[in-house]
Amino acid sequence: MRRFCTSGPVDKRTCYYVERPDIMEEALDKIETWRYFTVSAPRQTGKTTFLNDIVEKTKDKYLPMFISFESYGNKDEKDFLETLVADIIDDINYRYNKKIELKIPKSIDKIRILLKEIYSEMGKEIILMIDEFEKLEENLINQFLHVIRSVYHKKEIYKLRSAILISVSYLSGVLEDNASPFNIAEHIEVPYFTKEQVYDLLSQHEKETGQTFDDKVKELIWENAAGQPGLTNALANDLVEKKAKNKKLITEEHFEKTLYDFLRKYINKNIENVISKAKSEKELIMQILFEPDKIEFDISDERIKYLYLNGVIDECNGYCCVKVPLYYKKLYNHFKPQINGEKKYMATLKDTVREYIKEDGSLDLNKLLKRYVKYIKSRGATMFKGRNYYEGVYQYNLDQFLSLYVEAAEGKVYPETQVGGGRIDLLINFNSKEYLIEVKADITGNEYEKAKKQLLEYIKRSGLKEGWLVVYSDSVKDFKHEIEEKDGVKLNIWFIKTNFEAPSKIM
Missing domain, CATH: 1.10.8 (Helicase, Ruva Protein; domain 3)
Incomplete structure (x- = not known):
């Protein structure tokens, strides 16, 4: 019986497997037309599995050789050539059950002779596939690419039908420049599953x-x-x-x-890798997480490029975003603003969740938000005054407050959850009923109207009749709760004042 594969390339004999017909057709077409290309995708997105499938689909007609440079990092030229030849011999033996002998080239430039020798032994045009290509030492990378480029211009002589370089990123430092020794290459990106x-x-x-x-x-x-x-x-x-x-x-x-x-x-290695990469650009990732639709996606920004190529962020309607919700939730928890010690102010010994549960078992969210307003009135000067907060800081503060009460009654509060064709800031699941909350901070009138319209759509698509919009603002004079009804849907709009006097002035 097969299983869900959670590590390493997928073996179709033992693991469930998803075909990739679109990119497979593109890759096979490039091979048939003597193209050289790169393949990139973040880790655990299936690129090695995809390349192994190319091997299986081409090995009867051509000679695909699939090797990895993962352990090549500290090798000098002599060690590199010895290991390369040994790996080629092993790969041919593994795939074709044929043992051959090859001469070790005296220099990287002599790899072209090695290609002729392989063709002479096997009688098939070669597809050279190299995984983890970026692990090779930079000087060796450039020498190697120069050789492949020279072979490309006489590929029929050397019988190198296609060269495929595989990496976690786009090999951007080596391949994107017009002066690059490998600017002959095209590119395929392995997408997520549909x-x-x-x-x-x-x-x-x-x-x-x-x-x-x-x-x-x-x-x-x-x-x-x-x-x-x-x-x-x-x-x-x-x-x-x-x-x-x-x-x-x-x-x-x-x-x-x-x-x-x-x-x-x-501790999931895929998630941990994303967090590790995000740490190196902490300030930017904080803005992307907690100030959505503010950072324009521009690949020419090296910080954005780094996070994008490592699978941390993506492009959403022209802006940077964390497209994978599970990544977002882990990053949200990891980079959340530190407001330790606030729980004792959010709920005292006298505060219990019972008074916020209606007779029918539903949550009286407006009554709970009144308690939140009471908390902010007492702590706002400390929490909000004189701080350059992202929108998500307010969201996390509200999230922590609501979770304290809702989870006490075995409900759940989920940040950034997919609903109705979009993503809601906070979703409460309580006694099998959902409550949608959108959070905004210091918005303009136009943004306010847009937020109401967006929330209204989420509510309708989710089959609900009520939703909540919480607006934090320096411009409101006092806290207030307004109700708007449209098309049979009720919008509860809570305005949260954030323009407090400094704590030292409060007696």
Whole structure:
């Protein structure tokens, strides 16, 4: 029985596998037309699996050689050439069960002779595929690329039908310049799974085992991993191997436990890599996280390029964003503003959640927000005065307050959750009912009207009748709660004053 693959290249014999027909057709077409190209994608997005599939589809007609430079980092020219030849011999033996002998070139420039020798031994045109190419020492990279470039211009002589360089990033420092020794190359980027591909992956498990994913669970896997292959497989694997093992139906309750563990307990190498890369650009990632739609996406900015090429951020309507919700939630928790010690002000010994639960078991969110206003009135001068806050700082403050009460009654507060074709700032799930909250800070009148319209659409698409807009502003004179109704939907608008006097002036 196959399984969800959570590490290393996918073996179709043991793992569920998603076909990539569009990019596969593009890659095979480039090979057929003697093109040299690069393939890039962040880690655990399936690029090595994709390249292994190219090997399987071409090895009867051509001689694909797939080697990795992962361990080549500290080698000098002599060691590099010895290891390269040894890896080529091993790869041919592994794929074709044929042992050959090759001479070790005396210099990198002599690799062209090595190519002729390989063709003479095997009788097939060569596809040279090199993974982790950027691990090679920079001087060796340039020498190697110069040789490949010279071969490219006489490729029929050397029988190198295609050279494919694979990397985590776009090899931007080596390949993008017109003067680059490899500016002959085209580029393929391995995308995340589409929604249809995610559902196909899950259906393979259903057909082989009889265990089924509830439709809502499939949607949640898609929404939280956004098609990121490594995360999609990891979430599904945790559900079938741990949370719902031996169960016929995987439910939303199972998924909530899985999501909690990924956010709070597990050390996932894919997520940890994203956090590690984000740390190096902390100030920028803080702005992207906590001041959405403010940082324009411009690949010429080296900071943005770095985060993009390492799979941390993406482009959303012209702005930088964290497109994978699970990444966003982990980064949100990691970089959240430090407001330690506030809980004792948010809820005292006299405060319990009982008074905020209605007789029908629903949450009296407006009454709870009145308690929040009371908290801000007492702590606003300390919390907000004289600080250059991003919008997300206010959101996190509200998130922490609501979580303190809602989770005491076994409800959940989720930040940045997919709803109604968009992403809501805060979603409360309480006694099987959802409450949508959009948070805005220091917005203009036009932005205010846009926020109301956007929230209204989210509410309608989610099949709800009520939603909440919380606006933090220096320009409002006092706290207030307004209600607007449109098309049978109620908008609760809370204005939160942030223009407090300095703490030293408050007696």
